[in-house]
Amino acid sequence: LDDVKAKGFVQVGVNGDLFGFGKPDEKGVWKGLDVDTGRAIAAAVFGDADKIKYTPLTAVTRFTALQSGEIDVLCRNATRTLSRETALGLNFVQVNYYDWQGFLVPKSLGVKSAKELDGAAVCVLPGTTTELNVADYFRSTGMKMKPVVIENTAELAKAFFAGRCDCLTSDASQLAGTRAVAPKPDDYIILPEIISKEPLAPAVRHGDDQWYDIVNMSVLAM
Numbered sequence: 001l002d003d004v005k006a007k008g009f010v011q012v013g014v015n016g017d018l019f020g021f022g023k024p025d026e027k028g029v030w031k032g033l034d035v036d037t038g039r040a041i042a043a044a045v046f047g048d049a050d051k052i053k054y055t056p057l058t059a060v061t062r063f064t065a066l067q068s069g070e071i072d073v074l075c076r077n078a079t080r081t082l083s084r085e086t087a088l089g090l091n092f093v094q095v096n097y098y099d100w101q102g103f104l105v106p107k108s109l110g111v112k113s114a115k116e117l118d119g120a121a122v123c124v125l126p127g128t129t130t131e132l133n134v135a136d137y138f139r140s141t142g143m144k145m146k147p148v149v150i151e152n153t154a155e156l157a158k159a160f161f162a163g164r165c166d167c168l169t170s171d172a173s174q175l176a177g178t179r180a181v182a183p184k185p186d187d188y189i190i191l192p193e194i195i196s197k198e199p200l201a202p203a204v205r206h207g208d209d210q211w212y213d214i215v216n217m218s219v220l221a222m
Helices: 002-007 034-047 061-069 080-084 129-140 151-161 174-178 209-219
Strands: 010-014 052-056 090-092 097-106 122-125 145-149 169-173 188-190 195-199 204-207
Touching: 002 010, 002 034, 002 195, 010 034, 034 151, 034 209, 052 122, 061 090, 090 122, 097 129, 097 145, 097 174, 122 129, 122 151, 122 209, 151 169, 151 174, 151 209, 169 174, 169 195, 204 209
Parallel strands: 010 052, 122 145, 122 169
Antiparallel strands: 090 204, 097 169, 097 188, 097 195
């Protein structure tokens, strides 16, 4: 809290490419649930929601940025897990979005169930629970997959729309956001299977109880 007050703004780690969570609009104004969460924290500390700066982060760099102090809080569609809270030295606050993992496919693929994806090329973000879950799902169902791993959310979506993979797997909210900005959204469907539960929450560094309380209560107030 002292560091944040000294510099006069909250440095928030966000996605930068995810419609509905953290993405600048055509005028460069940041919008989305994670952006609003960061603004609530700034309002709690300064009484001014605009005293905030955003750092776009990939799934691979997000936790390192928090650990190193590059950001004050991570508000970036991240799943709360035991290993992240222990091995990475982070504390997640109150969950602010209960999500689940699924599959987005083009209608032209002719698939109506994830159980028909044997041998599919699957677009997936590295360093995520998504990557682990989809491997578990294909193994448990006796199917094979060809992972297409791309670190950047926007580039991954481009690869999917360009036909480099048969399906895109991620949190359902991210799939919906990706489909919403597709050239022709109606050409794509989210399959009915739910293969995991993903409680998304903001995170702070472990051991700073006062800052944790401020971030946690800001989320609860919303």
